Each structure stands twice: as structure tokens, then as C-alpha cells.
Amino acid sequence: MPGPLLETLRGANLAQRPIWLMRQAGRYLPEYRALRAEKGGFLALVYDSEAAAEITVQPLRRFGFDGAILFSDILIVPYAMGQDLQFLAGEGPHLSPRLLDKALESLVAAPERLSPIYDTVARVKGLISPQTTLLGFAGSPWTVATYMVAGEGSRDHHDTRALAYRDPSAFQAIIDAITDVTIEYLAGQVEAGAEGLQLFDSWAGSLAPAEFERWVIAPNAKIAAEMQRRYPHVPVIGFPKGAGEKLAAYARETGVNAVGVDETIDPVWAARELPAGLPVQGNLDPLLLLAGGADLEKQTHRVLKAFADRPHVFNLGHGIGQHTPIEHVEELLKIVRGWSRD
Numbered sequence: 536m537p538g539p540l541l542e543t544l545r546g547a548n549l550a551q552r553p554i555w556l557m558r559q560a561g562r563y564l565p566e567y568r569a570l571r572a573e574k575g576g577f578l579a580l581v582y583d584s585e586a587a588a589e590i591t592v593q594p595l596r597r598f599g600f601d602g603a604i605l606f607s608d609i610l611i612v613p614y615a616m617g618q619d620l621q622f623l624a625g626e627g628p629h630l631s632p633r634l635l636d637k638a639l640e641s642l643v644a645a646p647e648r649l650s651p652i653y654d655t656v657a658r659v660k661g662l663i664s665p666q667t668t669l670l671g672f673a674g675s676p677w678t679v680a681t682y683m684v685a686g687e688g689s690r691d692h693h694d695t696r697a698l699a700y701r702d703p704s705a706f707q708a709i710i711d712a713i714t715d716v717t718i719e720y721l722a723g724q725v726e727a728g729a730e731g732l733q734l735f736d737s738w739a740g741s742l743a744p745a746e747f748e749r750w751v752i753a754p755n756a757k758i759a760a761e762m763q764r765r766y767p768h769v770p771v772i773g774f775p776k777g778a779g780e781k782l783a784a785y786a787r788e789t790g791v792n793a794v795g796v797d798e799t800i801d802p803v804w805a806a807r808e809l810p811a812g813l814p815v816q817g818n819l820d821p822l823l824l825l826a827g828g829a830d831l832e833k834q835t836h837r838v839l840k841a842f843a844d845r846p847h848v849f850n851l852g853h854g855i856g857q858h859t860p861i862e863h864v865e866e867l868l869k870i871v872r873g874w875s876r877d
Contacts (some may be wrong), residue, residue, distance in 0.1 A: 553848050556855050561857060562857035570590060578622050587606045587651075605671050613679060619632075670731045674717075684698055722762070733795070737853075744781060755789045773793070782796070782800060796818040797818060798817070805842075815847055818850070819835060820851070821856050824867060
């Protein structure tokens with residue numbers, strides 16, 4: 536019998552909504568901070584499968600979420616494609632060589648860098664209840680490409696967008712390469728025990744409509760189709776953050792099994808415009824969870840009510856912030872668990 540999260544992602548409109556939170560394993564938890572202080576830097580944690588599995592299950596022990604999300608990072612794919620990856624204190628991730636400076640063909644693939652992630656998935660599977668759905672994930676090709684091209688994060692992704700306009704064939708080759716590795720990476724996660732998958736497109740909102748079609752919708756459609764061909768029982772959640780009104784086209788054209796809705800989108804609009812019966816996930820503002828107070832209950836109920844007529848996984852519109860009080864998360868869970876669409 537699948538757990539409520541997996542049932543919902545497969546299309547069941549349950550009276551009580553399953554809940555998990557993006558970045559639910561992280562720095563807002565004292566147990567995470569203690570383990571990170573003991574083990575060292577972020578990448579060291581990701582590649583210590585025992586520690587990464589422990590981090591994945593920490594929020595389940597504390598809150599009883601309906602889903603476990605693999606503790607890893609979207610930049611594991613470029614790392615496996617041959618770029619060097621470092622997380623520098625106060626600066627975020629750095630990849631080298633940048634694809635602004637070097638050709639894609641110059642990278643020497645290192646697929647063995649994916650194996651510890653599969654080990655983490657298998658360890659988590661052995662630690663959690665059958666009613667808790669284990670989610671694997673990967674970054675979507677456009678978002679991953681922005682880091683591979685520029686070597687680091689940026690506000691407007693100027694270098695990557697300019698390259699895509701200047702030399703679309705070269706950029707297409709980058710997208711295609713990321714897509715192919717991502718398919719195999721997600722397949723490895725499923726083989727290790729993942730029951731659902733999420734595609735994070737954190738920077739989808741930086742693209743014009745035609746570019747969104749080419750660099751977001753097309754590669755995600757290819758990934759979703761291949762995952763569904765190989766593993767028809769494993770739902771794929773697409774999360775194109777910042778997509779705005781383009782979200783409806785994304786939902787129709789990618790063929791994902793469920794769509795994540797960020798906090799900038801009115802849930803009433805999303806419920807009306809997204810394909811009928813398509814499961815949705817979201818979309819409470821993470822800053823509202825940080826702030827707490829009376830509006831937390833009000834807006835949580837608004838989200839729940841807006842999506843009452845379709846399958847709905849309650850989540851945030853993006854990742855939980857590191858300074859979010861534990862008691863606010865507890866209050867959110869109380870609200871969601873106490874609500875029923877009946």
C-alpha cells in the first residue's frame with residue numbers, strides 16, 4: 536500500500552493532504568548543524584552516505600513528514616560530467632572549468648561520482664517507514680547549465696542566456712549532455728529505492744517565452760518521457776520556479792506527473808489554469824513560515840482551499856529558510872493535519 540504522498544502524486548485526491556517541505560533537511564535543524572560541525576563541509580556530507588542518510592531522515596523523526604527528500608545537491612551532475620565542484624564558505628558553489636572558457640568536449644566524465652548518491656538512497660530506504668515516500672531529485676538542464684557555463688550562481692544568468700542566443704547549437708549540445716546524464720542519474724536513484732522524483736528548475740523564471748520553450752520545456756519533457764517509459768510507477772514532479780503564466784504550458788507540454796507551484800503564483804489561478812486532475816504541489820511562501828503569526832494559518836488555509844478539487848501535496852513555494860523557527864514548522868503541520876477537504 537503506497538503512502539499518502541505517493542498516492543497523491545499518482546492522482547488520488549485525498550481528504551487529508553500529504554506534506555513535505557523543500558530543504559526540510561537543513562540548517563534550521565539543530566541536529567543538522569551538529570552533524571555538519573562534526574563532519575565538515577557540505578560536499579563532504581553529501582559524499583558520506585551514512586551522514587547524508589542520517590540528514591535525510593532527521594526531519595522525519597522530528598516532524599513526521601509524508602516524504603523524505605534525498606540530501607544531495609543539483610550540481611552533482613556537472614561534477615559527474617567532469618567539472619570540479621567546490622562549496623566555498625560565504626560564496627556558494629563554484630564549478631571549474633567554466634564552459635565560457637572551455638569546450639564541453641574537454642571535460643572528462645567521472646560517472647563514479649554518482650555512486651555514493653545511490654548508496655545514500657539505498658540507506659534511506661532501509662531507515663524509513665513504507666508509508667513515507669522517498670523522493671529523489673535532480674536539477675533541470677537549464678538551471679544546471681547556468682552553473683556550468685558561468686562557474687557559479689548569478690542574479691540574471693546573463694552569461695548563459697547570452698551564450699544561448701549567440702551560439703544556440705553549442706548551447707543545445709550542453710543541454711543535451713546534461714539531459715542524458717540526468718536521465719541516467721535519476722534512473723540510478725530509482726534503482727536504489729526512490730519512489731518519486733523532482734526536477735528542480737530554480738532559474739526557469741529568467742527566460743523569455745521562446746527560450747523557455749526550448750531550454751526548459753523541451754529537455755524536461757525528454758526526461759519525463761524517458762522516466763515514465765522506464766518506470767511508469769514512479770511519478771515525476773516538475774518545479775519550474777518563476778515560470779509565472781508559462782507554468783500552464785509547462786504542465787501541458789512536459790508531461791510531468793505533478794507540478795510544483797512557487798509562492799509568486801496565486802493558487803486560485805493555478806487551480807483554474809493547470810490541466811484538470813493534475814496533481815499540484817505547494818505553495819506557501821517560505822518567508823511566511825519564517826514570520827509565523829496569524830497569517831500563517833490564514834494563508835495555509837487559502838492554499839488548501841484553492842487546491843481542494845484536485846490532488847494536492849502541501850509544500851512551500853521554495854526551500855525552507857535556515858532561520859525558520861522549529862515551532863513555526865510544528866504549527867504549520869498542525870494546521871495542515873487538522874484540515875480536510877470533506
